[in-house]
Amino acid sequence: MNTKQYQELNKAQLTIGTVQLNSKVILAPMAGITDSVLRQIVRMFSSDCLLTSEMVSSEALLMNHDKSIINHNKIEYPLSFQLSGHKPELMAKAAKALEEISTIIDINMGCPAPKIVRNNDGVKLMTDLKLASQIISSIKNSVSIPVTVKFRLGWDSGTKNFIEFAKMAEESGADALCIHGRTKSQMYSGIADWHALGEAKNSVKIPVIANGDITSPEKAKSCLEISKCDGIAIGRGILGDPGLIYRIEEYIQNDNLLPEPTIQERLELALIHCKKEAELKGEIHGIKFMRKFFGHYIKGIRNATKYRFDLVRVTSIAEIEDLFSTIIENLDNSC
Ligand SMILES: Cc1cc2nc3c(=O)[nH]c(=O)nc-3n(C[C@H](O)[C@H](O)[C@H](O)COP(=O)(O)O)c2cc1C
Structure with missing residues (x-):
């Protein structure tokens, strides 16, 4: 060059x-x-x-x-x-x-x-x-x-x-x-x-x-x-x-049109977001703060309404990880 x-x-x-x-x-x-x-x-x-x-x-x-x-x-x-x-x-x-x-x-x-x-x-x-x-x-x-x-x-x-x-x-x-x-x-x-x-x-x-x-x-x-x-x-x-x-x-x-993130990638980011907020605010407050974001991270997936309902009720990172795994498993099953 x-x-x-x-x-x-x-x-x-x-x-x-x-x-x-x-x-x-x-x-x-x-x-x-x-x-x-x-x-x-x-x-x-x-x-x-x-x-x-x-x-x-x-x-x-x-x-x-x-x-x-x-x-x-x-x-x-x-x-x-x-x-x-x-x-x-x-x-x-x-x-x-x-x-x-x-x-x-x-x-x-x-x-x-x-x-x-x-x-x-x-x-x-x-x-x-x-x-x-x-x-x-x-x-x-x-x-x-x-x-x-x-x-x-x-x-x-x-x-x-x-x-x-x-x-x-x-x-x-x-x-x-x-x-x-x-x-x-x-x-x-x-x-x-x-x-x-x-x-x-x-x-x-x-x-x-x-x-x-x-x-x-x-x-x-x-x-x-x-x-x-x-x-x-x-x-x-x-x-x-x-x-x-x-x-x-x-x-x-x-002029490079990159693909949109997959749901797996979105959930990985949601988890990083959650963990960092929990580090900053403490687990309970961090997870509460994240409620406004969850709906966006799972936007467009099947049963999003049900998952959103569950996600605004979780109280620990471990529960979120479990729920995200369930979402991914159900995605695979629906293929
Ligand atoms: C939740 C939320 C909070 C916002 N807070 C601010 C703010 O603190 N200062 C500001 O100038 N604009 C604020 N805005 C406006 C955004 O910066 C932006 O101007 C607006 O959302 C339009 O851009 P968008 O269509 O890309 O969202 C806020 C918008 C939203 C949705």
Whole structure:
């Protein structure tokens, strides 16, 4: 391989401020989901994607003693920590506190959860551009790492202000934007509008990351083609399939369409996930925490409803192992 070919091969896929990433794909932040354990499992497959933490409340980070939400492992880098809040000074302090452990700081201006919106955080900030701008510039001025902003298309279909918001974020100092192609009032219903994300991309010079409904390598390619965005962020698609980001990277970078994981492979991952959560939280709490994931890991198999019923009642790793063995045996018997 000559130098030119080598440079071409190692060219950054996505540049955010001073950070060069060798992947266009980002793990989207998901509260209660993208903890250190899940991020490490995604990293087992993809060595290059940017991983994002769950949202970290700026206020809680600065006031609470429990800092377990920022637990992380060095294999997770490049790693972005996402901050929520609505007080510029406090958020700037929180960003400063996270700077040493973050590759990038992401600001949550898109979460539509009632508890968050009631607190004037998340997508509520899309209704107050002046305050949103103050938050972005305060954080930007307090850290020397890149700052990104994640938001939606707007509050509802009548107030889609994402273009104005994107321009404001760029002027306020954001190094990249990640936009979920839905409004607040849509929550997670309907279809993410990738064409609108293309309009946002055309309205600013900084990189724009497309987000929403990218659940397969083919959809990833299609979203990049439609939106012409610089990168893509994957959320729910990794539930039960943490290797999805790697398969997307292989497809969009090397045109290599890898097979989806078999049920055996999914269950192996579910067990790794379970054991790591149990190590972190203790067996009882770790297994309880895993309840929200089991349904995704066994999605599509025969008798999934019955197994899900059993899985939310187990209390030990040993029981889970037994149940998984039964699932595999019954799969073999049904062949
Ligand atoms: C359970 C769950 C938790 C989420 N938590 C966050 C969060 O903490 N911060 C955030 O910006 N977005 C959050 N999101 C939104 C996702 O990052 C993403 O924007 C959304 O799910 C659309 O992408 P997808 O279709 O790939 O899932 C969450 C979504 C889900 C389903």
